[in-house]
Amino acid sequence: MSHPILPAGPGRLIRAARADDVPAMLQCDLYAQAHPARGQAVARAVECGQGWVEMVGDSVAGYLLLQHDFFDHGFVSLVVVAPGQQRQGVALRLLEAAERACRTPRLFISTNQSNQAARGMIAKAGFRPSGVIENLDEQDPELIFFKPVG
Numbered sequence: 001m002s003h004p005i006l007p008a009g010p011g012r013l014i015r016a017a018r019a020d021d022v023p024a025m026l027q028c029d030l031y032a033q034a035h036p037a038r039g040q041a042v043a044r045a046v047e048c049g050q051g052w053v054e055m056v057g058d059s060v061a062g063y064l065l066l067q068h069d070f071f072d073h074g075f076v077s078l079v080v081v082a083p084g085q086q087r088q089g090v091a092l093r094l095l096e097a098a099e100r101a102c103r104t105p106r107l108f109i110s111t112n113q114s115n116q117a118a119r120g121m122i123a124k125a126g127f128r129p130s131g132v133i134e135n136l137d138e139q140d141p142e143l144i145f146f147k148p149v150g
Helices: 019-027 030-034 036-047 090-101 116-124
Strands: 012-016 051-056 059-070 073-081 106-112 128-133 142-148
Touching (some): 019 051, 019 059, 030 036, 051 090, 059 090, 073 090, 090 116, 116 142
Parallel strands (some): 073 106
Antiparallel strands (some): 012 051, 051 059, 059 073, 106 142
8 A cells, every 4th residue: 555645834744654764753752762662662563554754854743653453443543743843733734644544434543531632632633532441541541532534
């Protein structure tokens, strides 16, 4: 399956992540810097063609992982925006790219109940509540959202 390059504004583009992008992806991900397992998971996802990056020139502004194994539906498992790029629409543009790349009629995403910033971004992207998973993180349920696509 071909992954198009999408314009994302002046000097910006969104494209499929490549193996040589992984170090820059992890550099903008503070959690991955402290948790090596996250970096390994990101590298595996990119190797499987599940990663997207927004580039500003030669720099990674943010990245997203899109899988299709959530009950046979598309699922955005991770959205990360570099600290200096936050609140500039990077996450929303990456989610739009995920919608275009999604191979199923519904796209899902989740976040912890406590993550107000992510919940606001998910709502702004047009996702609707779909359910709750308890017991993943102590006292912080995972909220599931979906959006019809394609």
